[in-house]
Amino acid sequence: MKTLLQNLWEKLYTHYTSFLESAPTIIIALFVTSLFFWISKIVRKRIVSYLKTKAADPLQVNFLSDIFRFINIIIGIILFLSLIGKQSIVASILGAGAVSAFVIGFAFKDIGENFLAGVILAFKRPFRIGDTVMINSIVGSIMDLSFRETHMKTFEGKDVYIPNAIIIKNPLFNYTIDGFLRQEFTLGFDYGLDIPMARTILLDCINTIPGVLQKDKLAKTMVVDAGLHKINICVQYWINTYDNQYSGTEIKSLAIHSSLEELKKNGIVVTSQKVGLIDNPLQQN
Helix, strand or coil, rough: CCCHHHHHHHHHHHHHHHCCCCCCHHHHHHHHHHHHHHHHHHHHHCCCCCHHHCCCHHHHHHHHHHHHHHHHHHHHHHHHHCCCCHHHHHHHHHHHHHHHHHHHHHCCCHHHHHHHHHHHHHHHHCCCCEEEEEECEEEEEEECCCEEEEEEEEEECCCEEEEHHHHHHHEECCCCCCCCCEEEEEEEHHHHHHHHHHHHHHHHHHCCCCCECCCCCCCCCEEEEEEEEEEEEEEEEEEEEECCCCHHHHHHHHHHHHHHHHHCCCCCCCCEEEEHHHHHHCCCC
């Protein structure tokens, strides 16, 4: 028993002595590594700040910032191990990189897939922060893009995190990327309607609605269905989603209300009404 305790004490003393001998090196390594992280953080922030002033979309800048931060952590770990004389560990890590990449890539296939999809989305830029999009029947505004997922907020206030790979593999509808959005509604009338007169009234009325585009995209009316007992006239017009003065909901409400009032003044009775689905994503704006 005494011999066992003596051997244990000798080993502890040996490790303690070794630690004291290597302590200055470890302290220096910690200092240098901390200095590296501090400098790299300052450089990264300045680069990100510069890119934000030049880039049209901060989404890409935020994604690049995350990549720079990850790379700095890896370099810092390798630097620390090298400074304390653990080059063999560094060599092992780098040498086993290919094998590790294969094993990790197989084990975390979804994570790797989402990361690559995130890189593609960041540089292809099918959306920007604040854009209204529809992905897999989910409609909302883009909030952020990370390594693994895209953060969306629905118009009901729900936060949705969609894996990047799903976005790459499925159709993405961006309703606001070019600033133009078409809204429409359909009004039903009894048979015997004076169609040219009704279309003229509707078109003149729509062109007086604030927020409806007049030059870039012209409004129009068309007969979409005409039967023995019913005639449907569709009214289509365009709005600028970059214009914060008028929301899609306000324009739609005013357009329908004004159209009904103007038709009523001219003795035309509306029997049915249908709101087009194309503008639903922006009805909460």
